[in-house]
Amino acid sequence: MLQTTWIALILGFWSSLYLLDAFLKTQKWSRRQYHDFQERTGLSVSICQFRWYSTWFNRTFLRLGQWKPNFMRLWFTVGVGFALLAMVLSMFLLTLLVINTFRKQPVDQQVLTPVVSHMLKLI
Incomplete structure (x- = not known):
């Protein structure tokens, strides 16, 4: 399967779950029972988050x-x-990556890859 298909399936699942949650919270016939169910079980749904307390x-x-x-x-x-050490090191490596990108000096072996570049390739 293509990566975009997986992304569409995941987004469709979360969208459906969030819309079902919003629907059950707004209907008079289910509002009270749904709220009680969430309080008893500790479950809550928000955009791209499913929490259990x-x-x-x-x-x-x-x-x-x-x-x-x-x-x-x-x-x-x-x-x-x-x-803290890992954050400082990754900030240093990302700064070097940005500097090399602006100077147009390609890096032979990249140690740290920003996630944004992979997301742009998917689109």
């Missing part, structure tokens, strides 16, 4: 956080540091 895992996450608090603090601090 639950409290089932709260105790598990609370126990994990209390298990070794110093380890967890270190783990998340290292994660934040890695994320």
Whole structure:
């Protein structure tokens, strides 16, 4: 199947789901039951988003956080540091890519590819 067919199928699915949600919210005969259903299950639908809220895992996450608090603090601090380093590195690489594009100097092996260029190729 073509990529555009998959994109059309996904967009059609999300559009149908969103329109069904909007329809059920606006009809008098279904508004109350649909709202109660969403409150009970924790489901909500918005544009290109399907959310599920639950409290089932709260105790598990609370126990994990209390298990070794110093380890967890270190783990998340290292994660934040890695994320910051990765963002700075990717901004540097993208800036070099833009500079090389304006200078019309092609890059032999591209390390980081902006997503926008792939989206433009699909259209």
